[in-house]
Structures are given as C-alpha cells and as structure tokens.
Amino acid sequence: MSLNIRLVVNGTRHRAKIEPALSLLDFLRDTLGYKGVKICCNTGECGACTILFDGKPVNSCVVLAADAAGAELVTVEGLAEGGRLHPVQQAFIDTGAVQCGYCTPGFIISVKALLDRTRNPTAEEIEEAVSGNICRCTGYTKIVDAIQIAARQLQGPTGLTSKARS
Amino acid sequence: MAKAEYSVLGTSIPRLGGVERVTGAGIFGVDLMLQDALSGGILRSQYAHAKIVSIDTSEAKSIPGVRAVVTAADAPDVRYGRTTIDRYMLAKNRVRYMGDPVAAVAADSPAIVKQALKKIKVVYEPLPVVLDPEEAMKPSAPALHDDMPLPKNLPADAKVKNVCSYTVVHMGDPDKAMAEADLVVDEVYETKMIHPQYLEPRMAAARLEQNGRLTVWANAQAPFAVRTDVAKLLALPLSRVRVLSTDIGGGFGGKASGITSGAAIEPICALLALAAKRTVMIVLDKAEETISTTIRSGAKLYIKTGVKKDGTIVARTGKVVYDAGAYSGFGAMAGARCTNMLGGWYLTPNVHIDGYVVYTNKQVCGPVRGPGGPQAAFAVESHMDSIAAKLGMDPAEFRLKNMPEAGDRIVGVPKLRDVSLGETIRIAKEKIGWGKVKLKKNQGIGIATGSWIESAGPGGGAMVKVNEDGSVTVHIGKIDMGTIPGFGIPLIVAEELGVPVSDVMVVNVDTDASPWDAGTVGSRGIIVSGTATRLAAIDARNQLFRLAANQLEASPDDLEIKDKQIRVKGTPSKSVPLATVATAAHTAIGEVIGRGYCDNKAMEAEEKAHGSSQPFTAHACIVEVDPDTGNVKILRYVAVHDIGFPIHPAAVEGQIEGAAAMSIGQALCEQVVFDKNGRTLNPSFVDYLMPTINMMPRIETTLVHGYPGSGPYGAKGAGEIGCVPVLAAIANAIYNAIGVRVTKLPLSPENVMRAIREQKKPAS
Numbered sequence: 001m002s003l004n005i006r007l008v009v010n011g012t013r014h015r016a017k018i019e020p021a022l023s024l025l026d027f028l029r030d031t032l033g034y035k036g037v038k039i040c041c042n043t044g045e046c047g048a049c050t051i052l053f054d055g056k057p058v059n060s061c062v063v064l065a066a067d068a069a070g071a072e073l074v075t076v077e078g079l080a081e082g083g084r085l086h087p088v089q090q091a092f093i094d095t096g097a098v099q100c101g102y103c104t105p106g107f108i109i110s111v112k113a114l115l116d117r118t119r120n121p122t123a124e125e126i127e128e129a130v131s132g133n134i135c136r137c138t139g140y141t142k143i144v145d146a147i148q149i150a151a152r153q154l155q156g157p158t159g160l161t162s163k164a165r166s
Numbered sequence: 167m168a169k170a171e172y173s174v175l176g177t178s179i180p181r182l183g184g185v186e187r188v189t190g191a192g193i194f195g196v197d198l199m200l201q202d203a204l205s206g207g208i209l210r211s212q213y214a215h216a217k218i219v220s221i222d223t224s225e226a227k228s229i230p231g232v233r234a235v236v237t238a239a240d241a242p243d244v245r246y247g248r249t250t251i252d253r254y255m256l257a258k259n260r261v262r263y264m265g266d267p268v269a270a271v272a273a274d275s276p277a278i279v280k281q282a283l284k285k286i287k288v289v290y291e292p293l294p295v296v297l298d299p300e301e302a303m304k305p306s307a308p309a310l311h312d313d314m315p316l317p318k319n320l321p322a323d324a325k326v327k328n329v330c331s332y333t334v335v336h337m338g339d340p341d342k343a344m345a346e347a348d349l350v351v352d353e354v355y356e357t358k359m360i361h362p363q364y365l366e367p368r369m370a371a372a373r374l375e376q377n378g379r380l381t382v383w384a385n386a387q388a389p390f391a392v393r394t395d396v397a398k399l400l401a402l403p404l405s406r407v408r409v410l411s412t413d414i415g416g417g418f419g420g421k422a423s424g425i426t427s428g429a430a431i432e433p434i435c436a437l438l439a440l441a442a443k444r445t446v447m448i449v450l451d452k453a454e455e456t457i458s459t460t461i462r463s464g465a466k467l468y469i470k471t472g473v474k475k476d477g478t479i480v481a482r483t484g485k486v487v488y489d490a491g492a493y494s495g496f497g498a499m500a501g502a503r504c505t506n507m508l509g510g511w512y513l514t515p516n517v518h519i520d521g522y523v524v525y526t527n528k529q530v531c532g533p534v535r536g537p538g539g540p541q542a543a544f545a546v547e548s549h550m551d552s553i554a555a556k557l558g559m560d561p562a563e564f565r566l567k568n569m570p571e572a573g574d575r576i577v578g579v580p581k582l583r584d585v586s587l588g589e590t591i592r593i594a595k596e597k598i599g600w601g602k603v604k605l606k607k608n609q610g611i612g613i614a615t616g617s618w619i620e621s622a623g624p625g626g627g628a629m630v631k632v633n634e635d636g637s638v639t640v641h642i643g644k645i646d647m648g649t650i651p652g653f654g655i656p657l658i659v660a661e662e663l664g665v666p667v668s669d670v671m672v673v674n675v676d677t678d679a680s681p682w683d684a685g686t687v688g689s690r691g692i693i694v695s696g697t698a699t700r701l702a703a704i705d706a707r708n709q710l711f712r713l714a715a716n717q718l719e720a721s722p723d724d725l726e727i728k729d730k731q732i733r734v735k736g737t738p739s740k741s742v743p744l745a746t747v748a749t750a751a752h753t754a755i756g757e758v759i760g761r762g763y764c765d766n767k768a769m770e771a772e773e774k775a776h777g778s779s780q781p782f783t784a785h786a787c788i789v790e791v792d793p794d795t796g797n798v799k800i801l802r803y804v805a806v807h808d809i810g811f812p813i814h815p816a817a818v819e820g821q822i823e824g825a826a827a828m829s830i831g832q833a834l835c836e837q838v839v840f841d842k843n844g845r846t847l848n849p850s851f852v853d854y855l856m857p858t859i860n861m862m863p864r865i866e867t868t869l870v871h872g873y874p875g876s877g878p879y880g881a882k883g884a885g886e887i888g889c890v891p892v893l894a895a896i897a898n899a900i901y902n903a904i905g906v907r908v909t910k911l912p913l914s915p916e917n918v919m920r921a922i923r924e925q926k927k928p929a930s
Contacts, residue, residue, distance in 0.1 A: 035197040036190015038415070040365045041452045045851035048365055076190035085188065093184035096816030099648025099824065101187030102365045102415025108188060131860050134851075136364055136416050137648050138820055139827030140859045141867075 005069040009034065010078025018065050025049045027065035028075065036076040036105045047133030050106035051075050057113040059132070076105035079112065087153035088112055088146070097146040099137035107133045111147050119154045121147070174660045175879060178816035179667050181652035183413065195369040195385030195412035196449050203371065204233055206438050206448035207279035208431070209269040209286050210458055211261035214297075214527040214844025215310070216290035218259055221269060226285040231274035234442035235282065241437055242401040248426060250330050250494035252314050255399050255430035255437070261290070262310055262492035263527050264844050265458035267429055272438040272446045295844045299489045299524035300466060302328040310492070310525040321520075330490050331498035331523040333505040335577055338516035343481035347472025351553045355467040355545035356910045357893070358837040359489065361456050362534045362828075363856055364647075366415020368455060370432040371447035372439035379406050380439070383447075384432050385414045387645055388685025389675045391424030392432050399425075399433040400440070407436075411675035414647035418828065419534040419886075420460060421647075422687045423496050427460040427532045453849035460496065460532025461838060463489040465504055467545035477559050477567040482577075484508045484545075486521040488531070488538070495530035496537060497523040503619070504538030509577025510546045511587065511617040511782070512568035517577055527844045533687055536886035539618060540829055540893055544911065547614035547894030551901060561898065562595055562613055573777065579621075583777035586808035586873040587615060590784035593868055597804040598786035608793055609801070610903025613786040616890030620780035620876060620883065622770040623688055625763060627681030628698035630659060630706045632758040636730045636745035637669040640702075642695040643683020645675055649885065650691040653817035655699050658878060662703035664727035665744070681763075689883025692813065693769075696878040698762040706760025713754055714747045769876055779875045781882045783807045785826065785891040787863070789899040796918035798834060798900060803863040810875030810882035818884045823865040825888025831857045833896045833913050 006015050009032060016031055025042075028034040028051070037060055038048035044062035051060045052074035079086040085093075088111045092098050097107075107130055114121055114129035121129070126147050135143060186193050223235040238258035245251045257266045271282040294308040301307055303326045310328050317332040324332075344350060371383040380402065386392050389409040397404045409432075414421060425432050431448055438446040450458070465488045472481040486505045490497030505521025523531075531537075554564035569588050570576050594613060595601075605611060629641040638659050646652050656670040673680070683694065711722035714732045718725065718740055726735050733741035751758045788802040805826050812818040835855040839847040848854045874880030893911065900918065901907050908921040 033192075033199070034190070035192030035199075038194075038365070039196055039449075040367065041851035043452075043850050043852050046365060076188070080189055085185070089188035092188050093180045096178060096181070096820050098181060098184050098187050099817075099820050100364075100366070100414060100416045100646075101183070101648065102194060104187050105190045127859050131858050134365065134856055134858060136362075136418065136828065136856070137824045139823030139825075139830075139865050140862050141823045141865050142816070142820060144859075144864070 003066050005066060007068050007070065008072045010074055020066050022065045023061055024063040024065045024068050025060040028060060034075045034077055038102055038105055047106040047110065048103055050109045050133065052109055052113060057110050076108055079108065086112065088115065088150040091146040091150035091153065095142045095146040095149060097138060097142040103133060103135045107135065107143060111150065115151055115154055119151055121151055172661055174657050174667060175813050176815065178814055179657065182656050182672060183646060183652045193413045194366050194415045195383060196367055198371055198383060198412065198447065200371055200373065200445050200447060203445040203447045204272040204274060204442055205276045205279045206270060206272045206435055206446045207283055208267045208434060208448065209283045211257065211264055211266040211268055213261055213290050213292055214264045214295045215293040216261050217293060218257065218261060219289040219291050222287040223269060226271060226282040229278060229282050229285065231278040232271060232282045233444055234272040234438050235269060235286065236437050236441050237269045240441060242399065244399050244401060246395055246399060246425065247494050248423060248496055249498040250314060252311055253493040255433045263529050264846065265529055266492065267434060270434045270438055272442045295527045297526055297528060297840055297844055299487045299526050302524050302526050303487065303522060310527065326522065328525040329522050330494045330525055331501055333502040333521035335506055335509055335517055335519040337577065340481045340483050340516040340518040343516035344472040344483065347480050348475045349556055350470065350472045351549065351556055352470040353549055353552060354909060355469065355548060357465050357541045357544055358911050359464045359528065360462045360832045360836045361838055361854065362418040362420030362462065363854065364416030364418055364420055367450045367452055368421065368428045368431055368459060369447065369449045370435035371445065372436040373445040374439055374443060379408060380436055382407060382409045382432055382436055383412060384409055385412050385421060386428065387417045387422040387687060388424055389645065389677055390643060390682055391685055393677045395425040396433045396436055400436055409677045411645045413674065414645050417647045419537065419687065420532055422533050422685055423460065426495050426530065429458045452851060456838065456849040456854060457846045458529060460530050462534035463491065463497065463500060463531040465489065465541040467508060467541065469508060469545045469549050471549060471553055473553055473557065477557055477564050479512055479514050479568045481516040482509055482514045484519045486519065488521065488523045489528065490523045490525050491528045491530040492525065493530050496533040497531040500531055500533065500537035504542045506578035507539055507542035508545060511576050512565065513570050513574060514577060528840065535825060535828060536618060536889040539886065539890045540832065543614065543616050543890045544893035547891060548897050551898045552907060562591055562600060565591060565615060579778050579780065581777035583779040584873045585782065586870055587782040589870055590782050590806045590808055591615060593870065594784035594786040594804055594806040597806065597866060597868060598788065598802065600786065603788065608903050609788060609790045610899045610901065611786065611788050612895050612899030612902055613784060614891040614894035614898055615782065615784045616887060617780055617782050618689060618887040618890060620778055621773060622766040623690060624684030625766045626683030626694040626698060627761065627763045628695060628702040629681055630699065630702040630760040632706055632710065632748045634745060634749040634752065636665060636743065636748055638663060638665055640670060640672045640699060641680045642672065642699060643675055643680050644686045644691050644695045647686065649686055650695055653814040654692050654696055657814055658696060658699050659703050662700060663707055665730055689885040689887065691883065691885065692881045693877040693883055694764040696813065696881060697764040700878040701762030702760040705762060706758050709755065709758045709760065710747050713750055714742055717742055772876065779873065781807065781809050781875065781887050783887055783891055785895040787895050787899050789896060789903060791900055791903045791918065793904055793922065796915035796922065798913055798918060800830065800863040800896065804866045805888060806868045806870060807887065808870040808873045809884040810873060810877060811880040812869050813879060813881050815869065818869060819867045821884040822867050822888040825886060826865050826892055827857055827862060829889045829892030830862065832911065833893045834861065835912055835914060837912050
C-alpha cells in the first residue's frame, strides 16, 4: 500500500507516492534529495536531521513522511536568500563553530527556530534550544559564541540580512 | 604578535568549505548518489565467540532483488592487521566478537538487504566467552587465536595467554629506589571502553570500471591505507584500486587505521561490487557501528610510586593491561603508548612498567584520539594527587617539584628540548583561581597535566599548483574532517604565495592524484602536510621568481610576492601580475607545480640532536558533587595548552575544546556496556550517553606562546592532547570536594556513590 502526499519544502511544492513506513528523513534525503538533512542516529537523539515542521524544530528521523502530508517544511538548504547566507549560517562559519560540519545543519535549524521566537535569548534559552543537538567536534564553546553573534545580528536595525556577509 | 611577523598566519579566517557545510550541500560520504548503485549490508555475528559450523546463503540469494551474497568462501584467503595479521574481512570458521562480519548482501533496496540478511542461515557452535583482559591472560582462559604465537619479547617467566603484544619500560634500579623511598603509594585504576561516536556513519562504495579498475569511496581518515588493504584482501594489483575520499563527518581516530577501523567495510563493499558486477554502497547504521567498529580500549592500570619526604619522586613501577578486543587492531601501538605514559612526564629516574595488550571477545581497539593517553593520564595524574595528599603537599606544588627541564629525560623521551609544563600549570592555577577561589560545601578544585608525542612518524607530501589566473590548487594526502585542509593549509599557501586565502583550493584525496600520505592521524596533520605544503609553496614561489626574473630585469633573489603581484623588493612599481607569470609558465616549464615532503628522517635527526619539543598541557576545573546522588557538575573548566605557534588559533582552540569535551564525556558518562555474553547493552544513541550542551561547562582555553615545535613556523599538533588530562582533572576535583578517590571510570553517579560507600566501610 502506498500513499500520495503533497507538501512544501523550502517553498517548493512536492507531490510523491510513498510507503507508509518511510521516515521523513529518508524521504527528504533519498526521494527528494535534500542531503543537508543529515542521517545519524535514527532514534531522535542527536539532532543532525532537525528540520522545521510548520515552523517547529523536529527530528525528521522519528517522523513518518506520511505525517508530513500538507505540511510546510524548512531544511538547511532553504535558509540562504538570493545567495546570501542567513546570519546564523554566517555566524557559524565566522566563529569556527563549523569543524567537520556534520551536526551543523541540525544546529542551524534549531537556532533559527529559537531566533524566530526571540531575538534576545537568555543563556538558558540558548542551552534549551540546542540541547537536542549533539556535536562531537567543538565542545559547544564556539557554537554558543555563534548563536550569540547571530542573535545580535538579528537585533540589528534592518533585521535579517543587515550585516550578514556572504 | 603573529600579525606583525606574518600576513595571514595566526589569524582565524573562516574555514574553506564552510559555506558548503552551513548550506547543506551533500559533500559527505553518506550523501553520495551513485548511478544505479545497489545497497549493501553486513551480517554480523550474534555470538561473542563461536565456531562457524556452516553458512547457507541459498535462501537469501533466491530473494528477488538480491544481486550478491558473499561470505569468506568468496574472498581470497588473505588476512589483515596492523602489527599481527590475525583477521579476515569476513569471519572464517570462527567469530570472536558480537559484531564480527560474517556475510554481506547487495540488493536493489535497503529493505531487501535487511530481508536477505535475515535469511542467511549460520550455524554456530558457541565457545567460552572472555571479556575481562585479566581473565583472558590466565593460562586457564580459552585461546582466542590458536595460530597466533605469543610476543617474542615476553619475559621468560611470564605465564600468560592471549597476549598479542608486550611492552616493557625500564630505567635505573626501581627495586632499590623503591626500597629506599620514604613513602610508597600503590594504586589501581580502571577505564572503560568508549566509542568515538563521530556523527557521520561509516560508509563505503565501490564501482567496477569498464577498464577493470575498482573505484572505492570511503569516509576514512587514511585513504592510502584503504587502497593498500583493499588491493591486498581482494588479491588485486595496487594499480587497479583507486580510493576517493569524501569530506568526513567526524572521525577522531575512529575512521583511521586503514580498513581495521571500519571492520573492513571497504573491501567487503568491493567484494560485493565484484560479485554483483554493479556499484554497491554500504552505510552502517549507528547502532551497528557502536558494536562493530573500533573503539578506545578500556585499561587496567597498576601504578606504584616511591617518593622522598620532600616530594621528590624516586621510583615508579606499574603494569598496564590493555584490551585489544577480538583482534590486534591498533592495540599494540595504543598499549605501548599507554605503557610509556604510565611512567609519567615528570623526573622519574627509576622505572619499570610492563604493558600487556590482550585479546578478548569484544570489539577491536582503534587509534581513537590520543590512543592510550587518557587512560594512562587518568592513573598518573590521579595518583599524583593521592601522593601529594599523603605527603601533605599542594598537588600543583608536588608536580612543580618534579618538573623536568630542557635537556632532561622522561620516560619514553631521551631528551626534552623545551618544557612548557611549568608554565601551563602556572597559568591554569591563575585562571582557575587556585588557592584563592572560595569553594562552597561539596565543591572542589582539581588540576591535572598531560603531554603527547611529537616524535617523527610516517610522512606525506604536498603539491602546490599555480593556475593561470593566479589561484592555487593544493593536493595533500590528508582528508577534511574539520582539520587542516580547511584551516591551516590555505593559510600557509596564502602566506607563502601572497594570494588571498579565498584563491586557495585544497583538493580531496584521490589516490590516483594526491601525494601519498599515512593518513589524518596522530596529531600529525599540521606537522606532515603543513610542513610539506610550506615547502611546496616555497618551491612554487621559487619557480615563479625564476620565470619573472627576466621580465623584471632582476635576480630571482630580489623578488617578492604580494597581493598577487610579483615585484622587485624595494621597487614595488617594478612588478608583474602573478597570473601573467603563471600563464607564461605554460610555454616555459609547463606549469608551476611546487613539491614538498615532510622529511621524517631529518625531523628524527633534529629530535635526536636537540631533543623533543613535545606539547604539554594543564587543565583545571571546579566541580560540585551531590553527596546524596553522586552527581557531578562541572562549574568551571580551564584548558591551558602549549601547541607551539597556532597557525589558525580558532582551529586549534576548536581541537582542544572538542578533545576536552570527548574526555569529559568519558569522565562523566560514556561507556560501552556489555552483558556477560559479550552483547553490547547500549548500542544506540538512546542508551549511549554523550555530553550535550546541558552538561558541558564553557571550556576556557588559553594558548601558551614561546615554545616552538617541529611543525611549520613552530607549530605542534593539537588534535589529541586535549583528551589527555581531563579524566584526572575531574577526578581530582571530586576528591577535593568530598575527600573520595574514584579509581574507576566513568565518574558516574553510580560509581561516585559506590566510592563514597566504600570509603565509609573501613572506618565503621
């Protein structure tokens, strides 16, 4: 038995015929080719596959593709606008928060979700927002720096892309 | 400081490849989309030790969509190994750990692979399982490798079994010195197996080309070692195998050591591709990785030290029992390193340490980040505090009392050139507020030090090609997993060739095109490829100057290169664009290609003549222990490191902070847990606990300047040493907080509570 679903990924409409047991992660990576959604633990523990699902961060490995019918999704591929990086993306590069870079897409999505909610997050809110994302390279120090810099960028007078360099 | 001397070295320019990583470009091994590729999967042993009576693959082969099923019978009768050649790519006649590869399948989809793996019928005859290396050493233990002789250098009176490697360290007359000591402290420490848990799963892909060659993709740290091993295990000429590296999502030594680390996933994948005559790709499941790929071994460390009343160390004896796992893997090297380091890095004139690396029915030891180092340092640096407590000395003072100086010998190092140890301790004390900070009840402060090798090892080369637009393409043999190709290498080229960092490209390893290299291992990225790249860039620059000299009517020696212009020193108006000269090369020498090589013989001679300039570090922390639950919270963490000249400071800090975090994980929670049958109880990330941001302190890193290393511009390797002092720094802070010495890792609530209870026992 297969299902027909429609959904929007990064503003693009997709229609697909899927198996009911297919995970949203496998659907995004293997069917639609969004390889920025990273595969790792497949148990919802590491956050590498984090995407925005109707604006909320979720681990796509523990969501069924079928449940995304009608949903609007954002993956890390959908953040840069017109070749200009999102301030969170830029801050991760500038601070050295990107070492191997495998956890980075998941972190960036979690941070975007946080900064969409509040542009002046407390240390506790930052910690909470990325507590489901594991990084094995950085020890988190430079990631926290990146989040704080991105938040400051977004507080800038003209919003999203004011001081972002690409 | 750096900026005055150099134009870009010493700055933290954003890494090359950063944009790809933050935008989600599919650049990692698991992201590969190869045309018409089959999925591959591996059947793993369900017994930790058993005879394979029979394997029946007929039912699996008959499933529609299955394109190949292979077992040891389909592979050449060839074994592999680093020091002891003791392992088949697919287990033959016998399995030795629960995770040993037994058979493999290639099929049209992952679902069919899974289905087929279930239909392979293996009849096992279980054999006795031995998990504890000390049990495995006993003459009564079952022999795990009947045809592997004991090491030839074992002491004649050693009655041991299953030992795959033995190391002895001996200096002076330890028995006499120990007898004459005022105080002897004798302790035993124990560390557990951890998995490096890089986030990107291991993968391999293989394609048989029309010309009969085999292309292999691997997210491995040592592509050339993979080429050697794949060719050997498939009995192919080396020239028929090409290995392509992808960008790598973390490795930490877990993806090093050739095919050993991935439990031969590359040759197994290649065997499937040859059998199916189709492209095959295998991606391991994370839980499968935890049970099958290489790990940081557990070790039991016996340590005994004799000191004088004034705190002078006079003797150290000890024994290391190092768990190799089911095969020798990287055990001999890691165990030897651990044995040497149990001698410490302080002045210790009389030493005897025996190191046994022992087979057990567990997964195999790999070169995980500072192999052998954190285990030894946990014992050495906890022990230093125990001695200081018995002497009534301040732990930092006791260390300084036994500090080596330039020219001194320490265990494993005949002569030290510079010794930054004292300065790292001094700075760590200052940063943490040693003796000054007010600690609340159940809070404690701890310090521990560490060192790491800088000795010469296998080398590698570099090629620096100057393109006709003045951009530069660099070929090295080291891969990018957040290490030098994106950070240090482009800076070195930009510095030497006067081009912007953004004009430098560093190419992924292709064994057909890249210079040979031993792999991204042993903190040797900057030393090997940094040195080679610097020399290659200088070679390219000299070629450019020779080409430009005529045109500028000057001697090549009088030229310099700045902002992509080659110009006469002192007369900047006399210049020619780099691009023009690089283009002119086409009709003169073909192309400007600089070559460089890290000359290890020269490095070795230098070290022999002037001594080792190895790095030192001191870490200090403040913890709070909940005496009712045993929970440990790190309140502050200071890491002070001498790594010579930091070519890319943010990259160096990142390495240190990541290494410290990995050891904080090992200290507080990480552990691969086995049941008595050798089954891993916590293979998935649900049960294998790793540090998340919630349990991590901010790591406050300080880089110490002024102690140049043997790398380019005085750099030292930085990838591993950050792991070394952490375990003891935390254990010492716990001791300072509640007066309890925890000698077994992890310092988990359970183990801390047990230590509290045990300490209360003899008093009552």
